[in-house]
Amino acid sequence: MRLYKIRKSKIDNLGLYAAKDIKKGSKIIEYKGKVITEKEAEESPKYDNGKAIYLFNLNKKYDLDGDFKFNTARLINHSCDPNCEVTGVGLKLWVYSIKDIKKGEEFSYDYGFSFDEDFKNYPCRCGSKKCCGYIVREGSRWRIKKKKIRK
Ligand SMILES: [Zn+2]
Numbered sequence: 627m628r629l630y631k632i633r634k635s636k637i638d639n640l641g642l643y644a645a646k647d648i649k650k651g652s653k654i655i656e657y658k659g660k661v662i663t664e665k666e667a668e669e670s671p672k673y674d675n676g677k678a679i680y681l682f683n684l685n686k687k688y689d690l691d692g693d694f695k696f697n698t699a700r701l702i703n704h705s706c707d708p709n710c711e712v713t714g715v716g717l718k719l720w721v722y723s724i725k726d727i728k729k730g731e732e733f734s735y736d737y738g739f740s741f742d743e744d745f746k747n748y749p750c751r752c753g754s755k756k757c758c759g760y761i762v763r764e765g766s767r768w769r770i771k772k773k774k775i776r777k
Pocket of ligand 1: 705706707750751752753754756757758759760
């Protein structure tokens, strides 16, 4: 049985939701895509914007581009308090639960965007108590709080 369902999301358009209760550490869905070399990723204008949502680093040599319709896992939204993470196993990527997840909860992971001058173009609507308002990786969120204080 599939662990996920596709449904409309409050965060952004569509999302993936737990079809049943899921224990922490479960493999939920493969993050499918095309394996490309680092060089291809660097040279293709497709990945120019620095916010390559669907591009994952696999190792020193290869990245995985998940920007394809067949990659259902690309529907998973960002959250500032995520319940999943994407982990590489060889040249494959899997979405794992990092918490116990109840049936009907939406899956999310940290998109890991770096903090730079265009962070305001990526507002976050995850709705969690920890939400910093923008899609920025956890380790950089303090920078946003600092900005808000300075205003
Ligand atoms: Zn958020």
